[in-house]
Amino acid sequence: MKRVMFVCKKNSxxxxxxxGFARALxxxxxxxxxxxxxxxxxxxxxxxxxxxxxxxxxxQTSNALSEFQPEDFxxxxxxxxxxxxxxxxxxxxxxxxxxxxxxxAEQPEIFPRVRDEIKQRVEALIAQLSxxxxxxx
Numbered sequence: 001m002k003r004v005m006f007v008c009k010k011n012s013x014x015x016x017x018x019x020g021f022a023r024a025l026x027x028x029x030x031x032x033x034x035x036x037x038x039x040x041x042x043x044x045x046x047x048x049x050x051x052x053x054x055x056x057x058x059x060q061t062s063n064a065l066s067e068f069q070p071e072d073f074x075x076x077x078x079x080x081x082x083x084x085x086x087x088x089x090x091x092x093x094x095x096x097x098x099x100x101x102x103x104x105a106e107q108p109e110i111f112p113r114v115r116d117e118i119k120q121r122v123e124a125l126i127a128q129l130s131x132x133x134x135x136x137x
Contacts, residue, residue, distance in 0.1 A: 002095075002129040003031045005073040007086065011036025011062040013046045013105050014079040017115050020050050020057035021122040029130035033073075037085055039064040045104065049111040065090070075129060079118070095129065 004022060008015035011034055019034035026032065039062045050057045065086070070076070075095035076086070083091065083098035090096075099121055104111040 001029065001031055002074040003072060004033070004075045004077065004125070004129070005065075005068065005090075006032065006034040006077050006079060007036065007065055007082065007090070008034070008078070008080045009037050009082055010040040010105075011038075011064075012040045012043045013103070013111075014101050014114065014118060016042050016046050016057055016060055016062070017050055017118050018077065018079060018122055019060060020055045021119050022126065024055050025119075025122060026126040026130070029126055030075075033063075033068065034060070035063045035065040035068060037065060037082055039067075043105060045108050045111050049104075049115045052112070053115070075125070077125065097125075 006015040006018040015034040019032055022030060022032040041062050042060055047058050070089040073093055076090050076093045078098040079101050081098060081100040101114055101117055102110055104114045
């Protein structure tokens, strides 16, 4: 099972929503954690926007990337264009991508749009990282 780290500047919105989707949609397929270049707190708008579609992220916590070891992860996804700010050892994992999504913290009205973009990207990521299951029958 691939281990995925979602990272953002503050681990408060985008990376938290990505973690929520990955846990809900990738259960049994990938293991997931999220972090920030600095820790803060999960924004209530992120919790509410995910609750609107039936995913509860209210128990997720904001953690600093420095609390983790890069070798514990197979895939690293930056959600905010902060890839250039990551220590080099995080950029050289088996899979790295920088999604560069708009920051809903600056414009709360875009939370639903950003959430839906994250869902599509997480679905594609899960499909890419988890081996295809053999058809039954």
